[in-house]
Amino acid sequence: MKQILQDLNKGGTQVTEAPAPSLKAGTVISETRCSLISAGTERMLVDFGRASYLEKARQQPEKVRMVLEKAATDGIAATVEAVRSKLGEPLPLGYSNVGLVTSVGSGIEDIRPGDRIVSNGPHADLVRVGRRLCARIPDSVTDEQAAFTVVASIGLQGMRLAVPTLGEIFVVIGAGLIGLLTVQLLRAQGCRVLAVDLDDEKLTLARQFGAEICNPTIDDPVRAGLRVSDGRGVDGVLITASSRSSDPVTQAARMCRQRGRIVLVGVTGLELNRADFYEKELSFQVSCSYGPGRYDSDYEEKGQDYPYGLVRWTEQRNFEAVLAMLAEGRLDVSPLISHRFPFEQAAEAYRTLTEARSALGLLLEYDPSTVGERAETTVSLKPSPSFQPGQPVVGFIGAGNYASRVLIPAFREAGAQFSSLVNSGGLSSVIHGKTSGFASASSDIERLLHDPATNVVVVATRHDSHAELVTRALSAGKHVFVEKPLALTMEQLADIESVWNAGLADGEPRQLMVGFNRRFAPHIQTMKKLLAGQSAPCTLICTVNAGELPDGHWTRDPRMGGGRLVGEGCHFIDLMRHLAGAPIDGVVARGGDGDNVVLTLTFENGSIGTLHYVTNGHARYPKERIEVFSNGRILSLDNFRKLRAFGWSGIGGQKLWRQDKGQKACASAFMRAVQQGGEAPVPVQELFEVSRVTLEAAQQVQLG
Numbered sequence: 001m002k003q004i005l006q007d008l009n010k011g012g013t014q015v016t017e018a019p020a021p022s023l024k025a026g027t028v029i030s031e032t033r034c035s036l037i038s039a040g041t042e043r044m045l046v047d048f049g050r051a052s053y054l055e056k057a058r059q060q061p062e063k064v065r066m067v068l069e070k071a072a073t074d075g076i077a078a079t080v081e082a083v084r085s086k087l088g089e090p091l092p093l094g095y096s097n098v099g100l101v102t103s104v105g106s107g108i109e110d111i112r113p114g115d116r117i118v119s120n121g122p123h124a125d126l127v128r129v130g131r132r133l134c135a136r137i138p139d140s141v142t143d144e145q146a147a148f149t150v151v152a153s154i155g156l157q158g159m160r161l162a163v164p165t166l167g168e169i170f171v172v173i174g175a176g177l178i179g180l181l182t183v184q185l186l187r188a189q190g191c192r193v194l195a196v197d198l199d200d201e202k203l204t205l206a207r208q209f210g211a212e213i214c215n216p217t218i219d220d221p222v223r224a225g226l227r228v229s230d231g232r233g234v235d236g237v238l239i240t241a242s243s244r245s246s247d248p249v250t251q252a253a254r255m256c257r258q259r260g261r262i263v264l265v266g267v268t269g270l271e272l273n274r275a276d277f278y279e280k281e282l283s284f285q286v287s288c289s290y291g292p293g294r295y296d297s298d299y300e301e302k303g304q305d306y307p308y309g310l311v312r313w314t315e316q317r318n319f320e321a322v323l324a325m326l327a328e329g330r331l332d333v334s335p336l337i338s339h340r341f342p343f344e345q346a347a348e349a350y351r352t353l354t355e356a357r358s359a360l361g362l363l364l365e366y367d368p369s370t371v372g373e374r375a376e377t378t379v380s381l382k383p384s385p386s387f388q389p390g391q392p393v394v395g396f397i398g399a400g401n402y403a404s405r406v407l408i409p410a411f412r413e414a415g416a417q418f419s420s421l422v423n424s425g426g427l428s429s430v431i432h433g434k435t436s437g438f439a440s441a442s443s444d445i446e447r448l449l450h451d452p453a454t455n456v457v458v459v460a461t462r463h464d465s466h467a468e469l470v471t472r473a474l475s476a477g478k479h480v481f482v483e484k485p486l487a488l489t490m491e492q493l494a495d496i497e498s499v500w501n502a503g504l505a506d507g508e509p510r511q512l513m514v515g516f517n518r519r520f521a522p523h524i525q526t527m528k529k530l531l532a533g534q535s536a537p538c539t540l541i542c543t544v545n546a547g548e549l550p551d552g553h554w555t556r557d558p559r560m561g562g563g564r565l566v567g568e569g570c571h572f573i574d575l576m577r578h579l580a581g582a583p584i585d586g587v588v589a590r591g592g593d594g595d596n597v598v599l600t601l602t603f604e605n606g607s608i609g610t611l612h613y614v615t616n617g618h619a620r621y622p623k624e625r626i627e628v629f630s631n632g633r634i635l636s637l638d639n640f641r642k643l644r645a646f647g648w649s650g651i652g653g654q655k656l657w658r659q660d661k662g663q664k665a666c667a668s669a670f671m672r673a674v675q676q677g678g679e680a681p682v683p684v685q686e687l688f689e690v691s692r693v694t695l696e697a698a699q700q701v702q703l704g
Contacts, residue, residue, distance in 0.1 A: 001374045003124035003427055004346045005090035006045055013046060013093070013350040015343075019377050019426035019443040021128035025106045026303040029128045030099030030117055031374060032343075036147040037123070037362040040176045040242050040266065042093055043353050089404070090431055094123030096150040098143045102126075107303065111136065118149040118319060120290070125343060125366050126374040128425065131303045132293060135319035138327040144363060145326045148181065148333040150290060153318040155182035155240065158265035158287035159189070160313055162236045166190035169234045171225050171255060172211070173248045174241025174266055175202040177360050180336060182238055182265070183211045188330050194228050196221045196251075197241075201358050205335055225255030233257030233280075239264045246271040249284075256282055263287050290315040297552040336361040343367070378420070378442040379430060385439035387417045387453060392479070392674045395419045395448045396438075397469055398460030399428035407460055407483065407515070408436045410667035419454040420447070445469070449476045456674055459483065463567055464560045467492035470512070474499045479511040479674045481667070485570050486514050486691045488562040493691055500684060511680055513670045514687050516574040520662030520669060523643040523654065524575070527628060527635050530648060531579060537606035538630035540579055542572040545617040545624070546595070556595065563698060564595040569613050570694040574682075576601055576609035577690055579628060584693050591701035599697050 001020045006013050023029055101115045108131050111117065119134035121127030137146045155178045164170055168191050172179050175197035186193045187210045195206035196214045203213040214224035225234045237252035239262070246269035252262045253276035264270075264286045277284065292306060293299035293314045299306065306314050313321070325331040338360045341349040349362050387393045394416040396403060412418070418438040422445055423429040429441035448454060449472055457473040459466055459482040467487040473480045474496075487493040503510055518524060531538065546564065555561035555568075577584055582605035589599040594615055601609040622639040633647030640661050645651040669681035 001124055001126035004093045006093050007090050013347055015346050016430060017379055018430040019379050019441055020126050020375050021426045022424045022443040023103050023105050027105045027128050027130055028101050028111055029103045030101045032097055032099040032125050032366045033143045034098050034147050035094055035123050035364045036096040038151055039360055044242055046350055046354055092122040095120040096147055097121035097127055098146045118146045120150050123364060130300050132299055132316045135316055135323060138323055141323055141326045145333055149319050149322045151177055152181040152322045153290040154178050156185055156318050156322060157291040158238050158263045159185050161285050161287050162238060162261045162263045164189050164191045169229050171234050171237045173239045175206045179240035180205055182240055183209050184331055194225060199358055221251045222254045233260060236261040239268060240266045242267045245269050253277055253282055291318040337363060340365060377444040378440050380440050381433050382439045391417055392456045392671055393417045393419050393454050394456040394458060395454040396458045397422045397445055399423040399432045403460035404432040406663050410664045412436060413664055414668040414671040422448050449473060455479060462560060463488060463562050467496060471495055471499045474510060481513045481670050483515040485562055485566050490695055497688055511673050512684050517662040517666035518571055518575045519578040520665035521640050522660055523637050523640060534630050536631040538628050540576045540609035541627040542611045543625040544613045545621050546613060546615050548615045565597050566694055566698045572611050573694050574690045580607040587693050587697050589697035589700040597701055
């Protein structure tokens with residue numbers, strides 16, 4: 001397939017070839033017929049990409065604060081690297097797509113192949129979307145008309161929050177694409193509308209749709225608002241403009257009547273004057289995209305609809321409402337189409353978007369004759385790949401943030417020869433596969449597992465797929481490195497052990513490694529050497545200032561992420577097991593509010609370890625602190641940067657310029673074991689032990 005990407009670092013817009021996405025439960029795949037460029041949102045993204053680093057920082061001050069906090073805890077070098085990596089990852093453009101359904105995932109019964117749908121899919125000739133993010137198109141609505149559905153739903157949601165009633169007077173500030181659609185929606189609701197914009201051509205269209213108009217360069221918007229309301233003030237204002245200025249909000253407040261309603265649909269400055277709002281008891285609300293369900297993973301990814309009687313208008317139902325208006329002829333989008341481009345000329349379309357500031361609806365048209373080319377699940381990134389005989393050839397499953405920023409570079413530095421990078425969506429595998437030197441990018445896991453050239457598989461997907469992929473890769477005769485956790489249930493762990501033992505019985509042992517990288521960190525290696533000479537048991541305390549995650553974050557879902565104790569706490573159980581140097585013979589775990597957990601381990605050699613995993617701390621405090629007390633001596637490690645030793649002669653403290661959690665050393669140790677054979681960097685039975693103890697601890701927390 002082909003997809004449009006925006007370079008956030010240098011500002012270029014390009015069409016990239018990528019593997020077709022793989023079908024997943026609860027999703028549909030469609031071949032795109034046309035898609036709409038959202039003039040306001042996408043122009044803003046293109047302009048951001050072309051801006052200097054200083055200008056990018058000015059536009060996102062909240063991100064600057066996050067960068068400063070990260071620098072304070074993780075160091076400047078690690079922070080700079082993270083920022084460059086983030087800006088270096090191209091952003092998919094587009095969110096208003098019309099296509100023909102080609103395949104339907106399990107769990108969907110009301111959509112069939114051959115249906116026309118509109119979705120929030122990107123500008124790509126083949127898209128995969130969740131069931132709640134698409135709607136069937138009525139036969140009387142053309143593809144071009146339907147392409148405006150998602151953009152119109154943004155205005156519709158803002159209007160719903162403002163609750164306009166028949167005969168009320170509303171102002172729309174910003175007569176861009178969303179603003180002009182909102183004007184029509186308000187008129188259909190029986191409202192009198194005043195449109196405010198600096199562009200006379202857009203105001204002409206607003207008048208055509210039945211609105212009164214005001215150009216602030218000629219007339220004062222506040223005066224105009226009072227004039228259309230006979231001096232009493234307008235009932236409400238919808239701000240659909242994109243501006244850094246706070247003037248739209250100020251003007252909205254001053255033109256409103258007592259208890260008027262203001263809804264921000266676009267993007268503006270928010271320096272509010274309390275007096276403007278206080279004296280009139282105005283209400284101010286920010287509208288979230290297309291409606292309830294947006295950014296809710298349960299709704300968008302898992303397909304869990306909201307009860308119809310309690311949440312009448314979800315984002316999907318807003319799509320359907322717009323389509324119904326188009327079918328009835330009450331929403332006219334034909335005057336909003338300013339340009340049409342073949343999909344292959346996307347670069348020209350975006351030049352027009354940035355150079356012609358009055359451009360409104362830019363449609364991309366797709367050639368239906370290229371269907372066969374779109375369905376390829378593997379894309380070659382090197383013309384004639386060749387691998388050095390006898391050296392490990394590594395394939396990756398998963399191309400998310402951690403894989404692309406940490407694991408792939410670590411394996412590359414360890415000398416890995418990369419075969420294929422697999423990602424179910426296809427796009428990420430191309431983006432990171434090109435920069436990291438993979439021979440191919442793919443969305444086909446089965447192809448990688450049965451590739452004779454690949455003898456090592458790295459699993460870096462979401463946690464719920466780890467166990468299955470590990471067993472499949474081991475059964476296929478591959479060495480396996482899996483990012484933690486190894487499994488989410490005891491049954492999954494038992495399956496892995498069974499496959500592993502079967503390989504031993506067949507005389508074909510493979511390397512199995514879990515990404516417990518912290519035991520390979522340089523400061524931990526130093527601590528281990530110092531403790532090796534101690535015969536007395538030790539007391540270990542791990543404090544993890546993990547920080548809060550949103551309620552809907554996938555790692556908190558027990559079925560998808562396993563929860564934070566299983567998903568991340570296993571790191572520290574393994575670390576204490578490593579430093580104690582003895583098997584774990586007991587675990588007691590208790591959970592407090594949210595993800596806060598206190599866990600105590602006892603070891604066969606008399607050592608004791610305690611993990612304090614907390615999410616209610618401060619971001620400026622070190623994220624991880626490891627303390628070891630043994631035989632009258634103390635070791636203290638802060639955030640894997642600063643190690644202090646008390647009681648060891650000649651050793652006071654050591655500090656690294658940048659944080660090192662051992663990811664590179666972990667990958668290097670695994671690669672040496674694959675190449676040279678022999679013992680694993682971490683004994684497999686120890687991996688099973690740590691995984692089992694982690695699952696036992698999680699069960700104790702769950703049961704209270």
